[in-house]
Amino acid sequence: MNWRLKAAIQNAIALLPGPLSQRVYYAMQRRFGGLRSPAVEDKLRQGVEVAERVEANGATVVGARVLEVGTGRRLGLPLALWLQGAERVTTVDLNPYLRAELVHEDLLQMRDQRARVESLLGRRLVPGRLDALLALADGFSLERLCGTCAIDYRSPADAAALDLADGAIDLHVSYEVMEHIPGPVLEAILGEAARLLRPGGLAVHCIDLTDHFSHSDPGIGPLNFLRFGERGFRLLAGNGFMYMNRLQVDDYDAIWARTGLVVRERLAEPDPNVAAALAAGAIPLAPRFAGKPPGVLAVLRAWYVGAAGGDRR
Numbered sequence: 001m002n003w004r005l006k007a008a009i010q011n012a013i014a015l016l017p018g019p020l021s022q023r024v025y026y027a028m029q030r031r032f033g034g035l036r037s038p039a040v041e042d043k044l045r046q047g048v049e050v051a052e053r054v055e056a057n058g059a060t061v062v063g064a065r066v067l068e069v070g071t072g073r074r075l076g077l078p079l080a081l082w083l084q085g086a087e088r089v090t091t092v093d094l095n096p097y098l099r100a101e102l103v104h105e106d107l108l109q110m111r112d113q114r115a116r117v118e119s120l121l122g123r124r125l126v127p128g129r130l131d132a133l134l135a136l137a138d139g140f141s142l143e144r145l146c147g148t149c150a151i152d153y154r155s156p157a158d159a160a161a162l163d164l165a166d167g168a169i170d171l172h173v174s175y176e177v178m179e180h181i182p183g184p185v186l187e188a189i190l191g192e193a194a195r196l197l198r199p200g201g202l203a204v205h206c207i208d209l210t211d212h213f214s215h216s217d218p219g220i221g222p223l224n225f226l227r228f229g230e231r232g233f234r235l236l237a238g239n240g241f242m243y244m245n246r247l248q249v250d251d252y253d254a255i256w257a258r259t260g261l262v263v264r265e266r267l268a269e270p271d272p273n274v275a276a277a278l279a280a281g282a283i284p285l286a287p288r289f290a291g292k293p294p295g296v297l298a299v300l301r302a303w304y305v306g307a308a309g310g311d312r313r
């Protein structure tokens with residue numbers, strides 16, 4: 001869909017009163033958007049990628065007390081982490097977007113594609129947990145699922161200020177969430193992570209730095225949104241449904257450096273084609289971005305793994 005049309009529709013729906021606007025937007029996503037037939041496999045793969053990053057940094061998901069920032073509408077990441085051995089996953093969202101019907105549909109998909117789920121999770125799948133999960137598909141209840149899978153869903157809850165004790169978690173994770181949060185709030189969330197993580201615990205975050213409108217409009221490139229100034233972009237797409245902070249990887253580096261977490265791993269390879277197009281001046285850039293090197297702007301995806309230090313016991 002043409003991104004300007006999509007943005008205009010989102011802006012119009014955002015003008016409706018709060019709960020109605022949420023209901024209408026959800027109905028639109030279900031009928032025409034990304035929630036028509038969402039694949040559970042994508043969410044499970046995210047959980048595998050998180051487990052891989054955890055292991056690459058000398059830790060494990062097995063037995064971990066996890067905090068997920070930004071639950072969204074489904075429970076894919078918490079379920080994937082539980083299936084791989086997490087002890088419990090607390091998942092928090094500022095907005096109560098979670099939908100039981102979507103979680104149920106994910107479960108039915110997993111039951112239909114059981115062999116695929118098993119091969120995706122591979123050696124990390126904890127024996128018995130998939131059976132326990134799939135047994136919940138008939139007579140589904142979200143409460144029962146959360147009880148069985150040790151998922152503590154909290155919403156509305158701000159990840160920048162949580163009612164959890166110092167050192168209460170081993171892993172602090174999010175997947176394609178940070179790009180939707182304003183920089184100062186992000187900094188507060190990572191500061192809170194430094195408080196919540198036990199010493200040596202890890203913060204593992206995957207960020208999608210592309211213009212998300214380009215995911216559904218083949219007519220624009222991944223950096224299309226960088227051509228607009230602040231005001232112009234806010235007018236075009238400043239609604240809460242598709243908020244994108246447009247922070248670049250050097251901005252994230254600066255934020256992480258101020259949080260009290262030590263960055264252990266940073267995966268942020270520039271896309272060579274995008275870097276070449278930038279170097280050739282083929283991608284228009286607003287002043288906020290024009291001074292940044294192509295090697296920074298061409299990073300389309302980044303992983304950060306930060307470790308909590310300190311001598312808290």
Ligand SMILES: C[S@@+](CC[C@H](N)C(=O)[O-])C[C@H]1O[C@@H](n2cnc3c(N)ncnc32)[C@H](O)[C@@H]1O
Nearest residue numbers: 070071072092093094095157158159177180181
């Ligand atoms: C793009 S959604 C991602 C949802 C989910 N992780 C997924 O992949 O489907 C980002 C989520 O972050 C939540 N969020 C934004 N700011 C937050 C905050 N300060 N604390 C907790 N959640 C927040 C939003 O409400 C939204 O549900």
